[in-house]
Amino acid sequence: MPVLSVVGYLVLAPLVGGLLDALDRRVSARMQGRQGPPLLQPFYDIKKLFSKQMIAVNSVQMLLNLSYLVFLAVAGSMLFAGADILMCLFILSTADMFLVMAASSDSSPFSTLGAGREMIQMMAYEPLTLLMAVGFYLATGSFHVGDIIQMPHSAVLVMPGFLLGFMFITAIKLRKSPFDLSTSHHAHQEMVKGITTEMAGPTLAIMNIAEYYEMVLMLGLVALFFINEHWWSWPIAIVACLVVYLLEILWDNVSARVKWRTLLDSCWVVTLLAGGLNGLILMLVR
Amino acid sequence: MAIIPILIGWPALMALVIPLLRNPRVRGRVVYVGAAVVMVLAAFLLGAWLQGGGGIVSLCGSVPVIDHLMLAGEFALMVLIVYLSIKYKKYPVVLLSVGQTGLITWSELTCPVESPTHIQLDCLSMLMILIVALVGGLICIYAVGYMQAYHQHHKDYQDRSGFFFSMLFFFLAAMLGLVLSENLVWMYFFWEITSVISFLLIGYTRTEEAVNNSFRALWMNLLGGFGFAIAIVVAAHTLHTVQLGELVAAKATIPVVLLAMAGLTKSAQLPFSSWLLGAMVAPTPSSALLHSATMVKAGVYLLIRLAPAMAGNMTGMTVAFIGGFTFIAASMMAIAQNDGKKVLAFSTVSNLGLIVACAGIGAEETIWAAVLLMIFHSVSKSMLFQAVGSIENSLGSRDIEDMHGLLLRLPRLTYIMGIGIAGMYLAPFGMLISKWVALKAFVDADNYLLVIFLAYGSATTMLYWTKWLCKLVSLHHTKVKVTDVTRKDQYLSMYIHAAATLGLCLLFPLVSSRVVTPIIEELYGTAHEVLSMSVLTTMAIMLISVIFVPSLMFLLTRSAHRHYVPIYMGGVNEGDNTYFTNSFGDPEHLYLSNWYLRFEFGRRRLMRPGVIISAGVIIVMLCMIIGGAV
Known part of the structure; x- marks a missing residue:
């Protein structure tokens, strides 16, 4: 069973991620009164990127980007294999580190700027992810995803604060406004394209695929809040993931990018209020 | 004997x-x-x-x-x-x-x-x-x-x-x-x-x-x-x-x-x-x-x-609080340092804080984590100090800003630094595993404050190491020539340290069962396995991925044909990725700085409140503990 779900994740995550990305573009376009691209546009984009000439600014960028992809795939596989959630989150951070290194290896002003901001983003979201893992441990008595999804009740019933906090920081991981500090969708903004400034063609395609893996991993973590031993919790979890994703899109469209200080302060305060309090209550009633 | x-x-x-x-x-x-x-x-x-x-x-x-x-x-x-x-x-x-x-x-x-x-x-x-x-x-x-x-x-x-x-x-x-x-x-x-x-x-x-x-x-x-x-x-x-x-x-x-x-x-x-x-x-x-x-x-x-005598009493709580507080405060202050040795110093204080917090809790798991942290910390930190010392002798500076693109200038020392830094905070090196065990033990000991300290402290630790590592791996070509004046005996010592860091990571289960478990047994009379088999398997996966993924990717991408292009610099790139044409039409040298967040995390801002809080806690608790015992 774990093998099946890992293989399923590895094969399907880019497809699901691509479709979600397409959904994002369509919904965003409708919110802005536009038609939006066709549903398969992300796949056309990736195909085109792969067909482009391999240009690079240095010899290690591709290697670091590929490492980023593989580590994200490993992190996701651990989640879908039902392994330890804390380890999964640690690997997620390690993966992100490779992206930051890929961006700084260029020694280019805009990608270095993006890398710096990405590091701040990591610092902003990491406390919540660790506390969330602790929250799952307090709620279910185990760090293991396999045990967490076998509980009689959904975890969200006792850890709504963590879900709220996680939705807050998911905006960082999905690179959504107001927290899309390290990169942008449009190259005319103040940091050009941030960490992806020097990535082109196949390198950029790999980065995009990695983001799809990450997106599915993040939504998998959202699903973890809802899944319990009953079969009907699975469709509920999928609906919940879609709702969270649509909320993120809405938030993306109605807010402007904030400064790093606001990002850090708000994430840390939300982590402390939502996650910290929720965890404290869980610990006291244990 | x-x-x-x-x-x-x-x-x-x-x-x-x-x-x-x-x-x-x-x-x-x-x-x-x-x-x-x-x-x-x-x-x-x-x-x-x-x-x-x-x-x-x-x-x-x-x-x-x-x-x-x-x-x-x-x-x-x-x-x-x-x-x-x-x-x-x-x-x-x-x-x-x-x-x-x-x-x-x-x-x-x-x-x-x-x-x-x-x-x-x-x-x-x-x-x-x-x-x-x-x-x-x-x-x-x-x-x-x-x-x-x-x-x-x-x-x-x-x-x-x-x-x-x-x-x-x-x-x-x-x-x-x-x-x-x-x-x-x-x-x-x-x-x-x-x-x-x-x-x-x-x-x-x-x-x-x-x-x-x-x-x-x-x-x-x-x-x-x-x-x-x-x-x-x-x-x-x-x-x-x-x-x-x-x-x-x-x-x-x-x-x-x-x-x-x-x-x-x-x-x-x-x-x-x-x-x-x-x-x-x-x-x-x-x-x-x-x-x-x-x-x-x-x-x-x-x-x-002293840990067995501190488990679950006020002394232990005080020590654990001071340790956890030092862990987070020192790791925050490390962010604002640009002097390599200062960063290492703050990181020592911070890591020792974690060990002290573990000792203060005094449970078997935390002592397990404390001993492992101590082993890994000694080797990695000694290596990092030696590498920074050698870099300083060659470069004439130990400012992290001057280490931009060190990978191209002093490659051997940079690799040693890289191993040391990775050993200090990256998965799956021992420090991180110990941190993971400590986190679980803090939860089990019902000490939520320490859990919060650890969660935030890990994030700040991540930042100061990552930005240093990024500075080292920037492939920035400069015209300034640097000669490596590091002598053979220095390299010998650093190589042995590097091998020990990697070896300890590979032999982790052995270190845990043969070295740390007997120590716990002697201190507490009993010991159960802190790490289950499934965790060790997970670790093995992580280890393999961390060591093999980048090497495999290196082999895969080495043969790929690439067309090299200059970087985008805003102004026109003069062609060497080092100079760009500024708005006056003159060539201007590119200078990239790290983030130090001095106003937020500077020593001047955080040191005094940190000292006041910790000194206050120590004095009050000391009075209460001694007063209660007399």
Whole structure:
């Protein structure tokens, strides 16, 4: 069973991620009164990127980007294999580190700027992810995803604060406004394209695929809040993931990018209020 | 077990011989031999101990001669401190020194306590001996090459290398004696020696800053020593024993809390962190020694010994709070530092905080984590200090900003730095695994405050290491030529450290079951496996992915044909990725700086509140604990 779900994740995550990305573009376009691209546009984009000439600014960028992809795939596989959630989150951070290194290896002003901001983003979201893992441990008595999804009740019933906090920081991981500090969708903004400034063609395609893996991993973590031993919790979890994703899109469209200080302060305060309090209550009633 | 006096005596003998040698070449050779013999002796002791079946070996019953010699030694140290304090007009230090020596003497004369064993060898002290002998010995070897380059760079300082090496060996002897002592009076003697030697090492250059910093280190450590002395007096008068093991078994509140305070000063926890940060003025080998193998490890060693007596009481809570608070505060302040050695210093303080917090909780799992953190920290930190020292000698600067693109300029040193940094915080190196276990244990101990400290502290730790690593791997071509002046003996030491870091990571399950579990068994009587098999499998997956993924990707992408293009610089790239055309049409040099967030995380902003909070907590809790116990 774990093998099946890992293989399923590895094969399907880019497809699901691509479709979600397409959904994002369509919904965003409708919110802005536009038609939006066709549903398969992300796949056309990736195909085109792969067909482009391999240009690079240095010899290690591709290697670091590929490492980023593989580590994200490993992190996701651990989640879908039902392994330890804390380890999964640690690997997620390690993966992100490779992206930051890929961006700084260029020694280019805009990608270095993006890398710096990405590091701040990591610092902003990491406390919540660790506390969330602790929250799952307090709620279910185990760090293991396999045990967490076998509980009689959904975890969200006792850890709504963590879900709220996680939705807050998911905006960082999905690179959504107001927290899309390290990169942008449009190259005319103040940091050009941030960490992806020097990535082109196949390198950029790999980065995009990695983001799809990450997106599915993040939504998998959202699903973890809802899944319990009953079969009907699975469709509920999928609906919940879609709702969270649509909320993120809405938030993306109605807010402007904030400064790093606001990002850090708000994430840390939300982590402390939502996650910290929720965890404290869980610990006291244990 | 006759090897034990030789093990302690040999470095002390070397310390006496080395200053007599004037010729640097001969002295270098003698240092090599001396350090090698220390390591071999430690290995022999390990062999003899294992052959005897391991376990606890108690030695050295009543030896009045040594007791008297130690008392004489303490008086000699006191006279030295008094002389130097008066010479440099630091009078309050005199009171501390005279006070504690007087207390100990008074106690020994009025209330002599029969001691069944003075020296005890068990798993924990054996581990400490290995760390001190191997890491410390390698640092001595490294120092031979380093000090030559150091004095070529710093012509303004008087060359007192002989004295320097002598102090390094003395330090090793004192440390070995300290971890072997079971009798608190003996331990106190060695404790005082380490305080005084660190003071002499920090003041090596005799500049005004060095003198001030060395006296700060001295008074803080003497304050801890004062607590130590009071603990001995109280234990001797109320419990009629000065055996550490008996105090811990009896859970004697007042001596334990005072000894714990001594441990906190030595391991540079807030509010006593500033002495370790000031110790950076000394030549790098002494920093490496103070930070990794000796001195600060003496503090955490004592706290780990005391851990069973701190589990679940107020003393433990206080110690755990101070440790957790120091962990997060120091890791925040590390973000704002651009001096490589300062970052390492803050990270030492921060990591020690985590170890101290683990010791304060005093559960089996936390001690497991504490011991592992200690092992990994000594090796990685010693290597990082040596690498930064070598970079400084080659580059003429230890500013992280100057290390931009170091991978192209000093590749070998950069790889060593990279391994050290990865060892300090990345999955799946030991530090991270220990952190993971600590997190679980903090939850199990119902200490939510520590969980929060750990969650936030991990994030800030991540930032300061990542940005340093990124600075190193920037492929930035400069025209400034750098020659690597690092000598072979320095590389030898660093290579062994790098191999040890990687080896410890690969042999992690073995280290856990063969080294750490027996220590827990001896401290607590029982031990269960902290890491389950499934976690070890997960770790194996992580290890394989971390080592093999980048290498595999390297092989995959090496052959890929690429068309290299210049980077985008906003202004027109002049073609070399280093200069761009500015708005006046002139070429302008590209300069990329790291983020330091000085206004948010600067030492000036955080140090004072940190010291006030921690000092307040310590004073209030000390009053409550002692008041409650009397």
